Amino acid sequence: MVETQALTGVRVIDAATMVAGPLGASILADFGADVIKVEPIAGDESRTFGPGRDGMSGVYCGVNRNKRAIALDLRADSGREVFHELCAGADVLIENMLPGVRERFGLTAEDLTKRHPHLICLNVSGYGESGPLAGRPAMDPVAQALTGMMQATGETDGRGVKAGPPVADSSAGYLVAVAALVAILARQRTGAGQSGSISLVGSLFHLQTPWLGQYLLADYVQTRSGNASNFYAPYNAYRTRDGGAVHVVAFNDRHFARLARAAGAERLLDDERFADAAARLAHRDELDAELAPWFAGRDRDDVVALLGEQDIICAPVLAYDEAVAHPQIRALDLVVDIAHDTLGALRVPGVPITLSATPGRVERPPTSLGEHTAELLKELGHDDEDIERLLAARVVR
Structure with missing residues (x-):
C-alpha cells in the first residue's frame, strides 16, 4: 500500500453537477486529493438520471468516487458563508453554475479570487465564457452537433448520429483535471491562484484533432464510414x-x-x-x-x-456486460469492487492511469447525499449546537 499519493494535501471543492466537473474531480481524488462534493439540498441532478438502485443512479455512481459530501443551500446567506469557509481551506474549486447564478450568489471568479487569492477557480460550461453562445445552457449531444462529430459519425449512406456515451462530458472531465494540475503547478511558482474555463464544445473539438488536422492542413472533410475506414481496407x-x-x-x-x-x-x-x-x-x-x-x-x-x-x-x-468481465479489462483494474455503507457491494470504474511510484486508487465509494456534512462542518470549527441550527434551518442536509 502506497503511504503518500501524488496529490495528498491538495483539497478540491467539487461544486459541479452532472458529469464533466465531477469526473475531473474524481480523477484528482484518485491520486490523493481530498475532494469535497458540495451538492444542493435536493442533490446533484445526476443522482436521478437513468437506471440505478436504492436511490443512486449509475451515472452518479460512475463519476463520483473517492469524495466526501456535504449538502448545502447556496441560496441562504449562511449557506454561502459555509461555502466560503470551505473555499478558504481549498486549493481548487470546480463548478458549473450559469453566469447569472454565479453573479446572484456573489460567486463569480472575480468575487472568489478577491476573497480567496490562493484559490484556483475552474468553471465548466457548454460553450465557454466568450463568444455569441457563451452563457447558454448545453448538454453533450449539442456539443457533438456543433463540433462536427455528429456529422462525421454513422453509416456511409445514413445521416449523422451522436456517439453513444457522453464523449463531450467525459473529455471535458479529463481536461478539468489537467487544468487543475497545470494551475497548481503555476501557483507553486507564483503563489497566486487563477480562474479558468473548460467547455464541452472546446473539449470535444480538441478530442477530434486527428480528423480536424486533415481538414485544416488538406481541406479534407472526414465523411461517415460506419465501421470502415476512409484510408485502409480491410x-x-x-x-x-x-x-x-x-x-x-x-x-x-x-x-x-x-x-x-x-x-x-x-x-x-x-x-x-x-x-x-x-x-x-x-x-x-x-x-x-x-x-x-x-x-x-x-x-x-x-x-x-x-x-x-x-x-x-x-x-x-462487446456490450458492457462482456466488456466489464473481459480479462484484459480486469487485468488493468478498470473495474473496482468496493463496499458502500448502505448499498453494500458496488463495482465502480477504476483508474485508467498507471504510475509506478504514485499510483491512483479507489478508496471511497460514491457518496450518499450529505454523507459527510457533520464531519466537514466540525472540521471547519462548527460545534454540535451550530450544526443542529444549520440542519434545522435546512441550510445543510
Missing part, C-alpha cells in the same frame, strides 16, 4: 456465426497477407483488386464480400483466438 466489423462480430484492422500489405492466410484466402493475395493498400481501399466493398463468409462460418471467440495467434489486429465487439 477495416471493418464482420458478423460471425453466433450473432457476434469481430472488428479487424489490416492497414498494410503485411497485415493483409496475414489475414488472408489465416482465413484460408491466399487467392486474394494474387488478385489485382487487392494488390496494394490503394487498390484494396478502392475495392473495399468487394474485399469485405470476399472475407465475410469466412467470419460468418465461425463463432466470434474462435475467430478472435485464431486471428490473435497470427498477431492480426482485432477485437470482439
